[in-house]
Amino acid sequence: MSLVVEGLSKNYSKNLVALNTISFSAKKGECIGIVGESGSGKSTLGKVLVGLENYKEGTITYNGAPVVPTKRSRLREYRKNVQMIFQDSSSSLNPKLPVWESVLEPLDNFKECSPAFLEGQNLSRKETAEQLLIMVGLDKELAGRYPEELSGGQKQRVSIARALSIEPSLLICDEPTASLDVTVQVQILNLLKDFQKKMDMTILFISHDIRAVTFLCEQIIVLKNGTIQDQFGINELYHKSRHPYTKALIEAASIQ
Amino acid sequence: MSNPIISIEKLKIETRNGSYPLVNNVSLEIKKGEIAGLIGESGSGKSLTARAVMGLLPVNMKNSGRIVYKNSDLSALSPKDHRKFLGKEIGIIFQDYRASFTPYIKIGKQITETIRTHYPIGKKEARNQALEVLGKMGLDSERVYCSYPFQLSGGQVQRASIAMVLALKPALVICDEMTTALDVMNGEKVLNYLEEVRKETGCAILMITHDLALAYKRTDRIYVMQQGEIVEEGLPEQIRCQHQHPYTKKLCACLLSLPGENFIINERVNDL
Amino acid sequence: MDTVLTKSTALVRNPNMLGGIILAVFLAGVMFLGGALVPYDPFKIDMGNRLQEASTLHWLGTDQLGRDIFSRIVFGAKLTIGLGMLAIFMAVCIGVPIGLISGYIGGRMDAFFMRIIDGILTFPDFILAIAIAGILGPSLTNIVIAIVLVRWIVYARVVRGLVLSEKEKEYVLVSKTSFSSPIKTIRLHLLPHVMPDIIVMAAIDVGKVILLISALSYIGLGAQPPIPEWGAMLNDGQGYFQVKPSLMVYPGLAIMVTVLCCNLLGDGLKSHFDIRKGRQEL
Numbered sequence: 001m002s003l004v005v006e007g008l009s010k011n012y013s014k015n016l017v018a019l020n021t022i023s024f025s026a027k028k029g030e031c032i033g034i035v036g037e038s039g040s041g042k043s044t045l046g047k048v049l050v051g052l053e054n055y056k057e058g059t060i061t062y063n064g065a066p067v068v069p070t071k072r073s074r075l076r077e078y079r080k081n082v083q084m085i086f087q088d089s090s091s092s093l094n095p096k097l098p099v100w101e102s103v104l105e106p107l108d109n110f111k112e113c114s115p116a117f118l119e120g121q122n123l124s125r126k127e128t129a130e131q132l133l134i135m136v137g138l139d140k141e142l143a144g145r146y147p148e149e150l151s152g153g154q155k156q157r158v159s160i161a162r163a164l165s166i167e168p169s170l171l172i173c174d175e176p177t178a179s180l181d182v183t184v185q186v187q188i189l190n191l192l193k194d195f196q197k198k199m200d201m202t203i204l205f206i207s208h209d210i211r212a213v214t215f216l217c218e219q220i221i222v223l224k225n226g227t228i229q230d231q232f233g234i235n236e237l238y239h240k241s242r243h244p245y246t247k248a249l250i251e252a253a254s255i256q
Numbered sequence: 257m258s259n260p261i262i263s264i265e266k267l268k269i270e271t272r273n274g275s276y277p278l279v280n281n282v283s284l285e286i287k288k289g290e291i292a293g294l295i296g297e298s299g300s301g302k303s304l305t306a307r308a309v310m311g312l313l314p315v316n317m318k319n320s321g322r323i324v325y326k327n328s329d330l331s332a333l334s335p336k337d338h339r340k341f342l343g344k345e346i347g348i349i350f351q352d353y354r355a356s357f358t359p360y361i362k363i364g365k366q367i368t369e370t371i372r373t374h375y376p377i378g379k380k381e382a383r384n385q386a387l388e389v390l391g392k393m394g395l396d397s398e399r400v401y402c403s404y405p406f407q408l409s410g411g412q413v414q415r416a417s418i419a420m421v422l423a424l425k426p427a428l429v430i431c432d433e434m435t436t437a438l439d440v441m442n443g444e445k446v447l448n449y450l451e452e453v454r455k456e457t458g459c460a461i462l463m464i465t466h467d468l469a470l471a472y473k474r475t476d477r478i479y480v481m482q483q484g485e486i487v488e489e490g491l492p493e494q495i496r497c498q499h500q501h502p503y504t505k506k507l508c509a510c511l512l513s514l515p516g517e518n519f520i521i522n523e524r525v526n527d528l
Numbered sequence: 529m530d531t532v533l534t535k536s537t538a539l540v541r542n543p544n545m546l547g548g549i550i551l552a553v554f555l556a557g558v559m560f561l562g563g564a565l566v567p568y569d570p571f572k573i574d575m576g577n578r579l580q581e582a583s584t585l586h587w588l589g590t591d592q593l594g595r596d597i598f599s600r601i602v603f604g605a606k607l608t609i610g611l612g613m614l615a616i617f618m619a620v621c622i623g624v625p626i627g628l629i630s631g632y633i634g635g636r637m638d639a640f641f642m643r644i645i646d647g648i649l650t651f652p653d654f655i656l657a658i659a660i661a662g663i664l665g666p667s668l669t670n671i672v673i674a675i676v677l678v679r680w681i682v683y684a685r686v687v688r689g690l691v692l693s694e695k696e697k698e699y700v701l702v703s704k705t706s707f708s709s710p711i712k713t714i715r716l717h718l719l720p721h722v723m724p725d726i727i728v729m730a731a732i733d734v735g736k737v738i739l740l741i742s743a744l745s746y747i748g749l750g751a752q753p754p755i756p757e758w759g760a761m762l763n764d765g766q767g768y769f770q771v772k773p774s775l776m777v778y779p780g781l782a783i784m785v786t787v788l789c790c791n792l793l794g795d796g797l798k799s800h801f802d803i804r805k806g807r808q809e810l
Contacts, residue, residue, distance in 0.1 A: 106706035208439035
């Protein structure tokens with residue numbers, strides 16, 4: 001088990017419970033989908049897991065070590081392994097920086113990382129960035145452009161390149177395809193799937209789109225009002241023991 | 257079925273300085289009680305078509321061709337006369353729900369005012385109608401009625417804005433990416449209510465969306481739009497299973513299948 | 529080269545900006561070259577020539593001590609404008625970092641700075657500047673100190689507000705998850721975001737501060753005679769206003785032109801940045 005979450009709870013105020021005793025675990029190289037409607041706490045869960053927000057009760061352990069967002073030295077070790085991709089491709093890149101500078105930010109902070117995909121020695125910073133862009137299927141000419149000159153899909157690819165640059169073993173994706181066109185969505189999902197296989201990465205895929213989740217994930221967790229309603233493997237999707245809420249979600253997404 | 261509620265003939269939209277057309281040769285018609293889906297990717301001109309019907313094109317664009325709504329050609333009208341059709345005759349629901357309400361007036365008041373601008377009824381009656389439509393959208397009507405927009409979640413505001421449009425009982429509703437900002441469950445609720453209103457009033461609906469699953473499931477007829485032109489049209493089953501045009505094929509291949517939905521060959525779409 | 533050209537034509541097409549730039553170039557010329565070019569020593573008293581009308585010898589006439597007004601105004605430009613810019617520069621240097629840190633880190637640090645600012649804000653800034661200058665004693669240095677102490681809070685507050693809305697943006701969150709230090713996140717992402725607004729504010733503020741310095745000098749708290757600061761010149765000329773209004777008119781005009789220049793530049797820059805912002809959001 002690489003990521004183990006036990007009894008995780010968080011509330012914003014006394015009456016507003018964001019997460020309520022969440023427990024689950026992920027094996028290395030596994031892809032877990034977290035499905036829920038807006039307000040279900042799924043984005044909060046992502047932020048807590050990546051250490052952007054504090055939590056009140058429960059434990060998170062990664063590879064046996066507890067994750068405490070307040071201790072900076074521990075956090076560094078964790079961040080080296082865990083990266084996140086956000087929903088809004090337009091605001092996940094600084095509009096005032098050229099793409100290549102944005103891409104390099106994690107790698108600049110973890111200089112000891114020498115990712116396997118970098119070919120050649122003594123690359124300049126810009127060359128490194130160009131290689132990262134090529135890795136996610138972008139033209140290296142884009143390195144010098146600004147985010148406003150890129151399409152939504154291209155920006156999301158840049159975000160992926162940035163997140164993968166330090167070769168994390170756990171990637172948390174918060175609705176990475178929600179703001180994209182259908183054809184681009186499929187490209188991005190395929191890209192993630194390829195990297196997951198290649199790097200043997202664990203992915204937590206947060207989405208309200210059950211189709212995208214079933215495309216990528218083997219395990220699905222259904223979240224509602226901060227509580228886990230249902231947790232099952234992909235081949236039990238239509239099993240009659242599914243929670244009514246899960247059934248409603250599938251019903252809403254299906255064509256018939 | 258009778259005459260179409262609206263028929264668009266050879267609509268062409270171009271910028272005033274005359275570069276190549278953004279929308280070209282678009283013809284479609286919607287009959288009473290029909291839901292037509294207009295699908296395509298961003299930049300394909302779906303929203304511009306809707307704006308032309310509403311007479312709300314940006315100032316630097318002009319349209320040619322005919323837009324016939326119940327026997328009157330909208331495109332020949334002056335902007336002022338055109339605007340008279342909006343609201344009571346043609347309602348539009350936008351994707352961006354935040355812009356639908358003035359932030360510092362309570363939602364209930366905005367809805368009743370809108371109803372009373374179009375129908376000569378008393379305050380009480382308007383209030384009752386507002387509460388009714390809010391309730392039908394699956395909202396806690398009393399609470400939403402007395403709330404300011406910022407006190408509600410995005411989904412709630414979007415449903416309230418849809419309630420406001422539908423409260424006027426328009427004969428044609430244009431939904432421009434209506435459910436994109438909502439999640440599946442909320443989107444489903446909204447669509448169910450739209451269905452109900454359609455059965456009740458027999459209004460026609462133009463559903464502009466990029467969500468194929470939604471179009472397959474909810475529409476009576478689908479128009480596929482690519483780069484300003486309609487490349488294919490047909491019944492949902494035809495579009496889904498017997499599509500002709502390569503672009504339609506590409507779009508359909510992008511609909512990820514749920515396990516067990518074996519009618520789609522879920523091939524890899526690398527060569528897009 | 530091309531982009532430089534299009535940028536500069538875009539700048540020039542904006543009439544405010546064009547006017548501001550022309551005035552600024554003119555004023556900068558006066559500031560840096562004026563001292564060498566003036567025909568008379570601005571401090572030289574010549575009682576035989578007092579209160580002369582404008583003539584080819586003395587372009588704007590002479591004052592009650594026979595000093596050449598034109599020379600004094602040109603000489604005073606460096607002092608007045610320079611001090612205004614210095615005061616704003618210092619206020620920006622104090623206010624912006626405090627605003628950035630206070631907004632980004634939040635918590636107790638934020639509360640601490642905000643209470644200080646609230647405290648200072650309860651006084652009108654002119655009164656406060658008078659009080660500080662009064663305590664420290666009348667001199668130009670003290671005036672600048674007083675102005676800096678009053679103005680930095682404006683920058684701190686504006687920057688804090690901008691940071692508060694920007695720090696929830698996803699690229700800032702990504703910066704955090706990339707384990708950038710808070711200082712790096714601020715420098716790389718937040719500082720460039722607030723800079724355009726600060727530049728616009730500072731440009732307009734220089735004008736305001738020149739007015740403030742002149743006003744304080746006018747009431748005797750700033751520059752002391754015989755320093756040819758424009759506000760002090762107004763003060764000097766006050767007693768002779770009925771006999772010879774030009775003693776007050778010319779320094780007043782000089783102040784007006786400078787403030788106008790700052791306002792035009794500020795407005796021009798503002799619409800320039802707004803256009804750029806608008807393009808980004810499309």
